[in-house]
Amino acid sequence: MSEKIPAHVGIIMDGNGRWAQLRGFPRVEGHRVGAERAKEMIEAASNLGIKCLTLYTFSTENWQRPLAEVSVLMKLLELYLRKELSSLVKQDIVFRTIGEVGRLPENIQEVIRETERKTASNKGMTLVVALSYSGRSEILRAAKKLIDSGVSSGDVNEEMFDSYLDTNGLPPPDLIIRTSGERRLSNFLLWQGAYAELYFTDTLWPDFDSEELMAAIKDFQRRERRFGAISAGTDAS
Secondary structure, eight states, X not given: OOSOOOSEEEEEXXXXXXXXXXXXXXXXXXXXXXXXXXXXXXXXXXXXXXXXXXXXXXXXXXXXXXXXXXXXXXXXXXXXXXXXXXXXXXXXXXXXXXXXXXXXXXXXXXXXXXXXXXXXXOOSOEEXXXXXXXXXXXXXXXXXXXXXXXXXXXXXXXXXXXXXXTTTTSOOOSEEEEOTTOOSOTTSSTTTTTTXXXXXXXXXXXXXXXXXXXXXXXXHHTSOOOTTSOOTTSOXX
């Protein structure tokens, strides 16, 4: 593999419920296996030299799911963080969240704060978990904070606006992957992903392994990223 590794990869982890239903399992089993897959992908991404990995774990729309399913998702998150904290520290991974984390149960918020605190001094990959996240809500919240700060409209630019987003300090995603066959961003990193390369696969998230990740990165490496400019081989005259 060449050295053209995306610095920031975002993944929309979709298909847990369908994976379970196809096998005659309850949906919660799909979420459990999906959580194990996330663990594998975090390690694989770190080993590949990816600097930042953002996982779309729970959207604001997911609050509309049945209460029992939401409760299971919250429990899986808590169990994962408590179980994997030592592993994150060992792998030198920085843990960070984006989204309306204040909407999560207090016990989840507590374990998130502990994980962020104990990994803050790490120097390796940054793992960003999008929780109770909505790209539109993030942009709206950033705009409100900007207005409340009293900044003159004439002084507002993209760099300043970036600093009010949940992702402040993080590079924009180079590659966004979505599993399960859906071809949409579903409210994920709408501002930040303006020039991200998009990769869609029919593979359901619990079946998305390190080979699938490599396939996505190889596809990324074959693309020419122009950021609105013309191709290097095109005559501009």
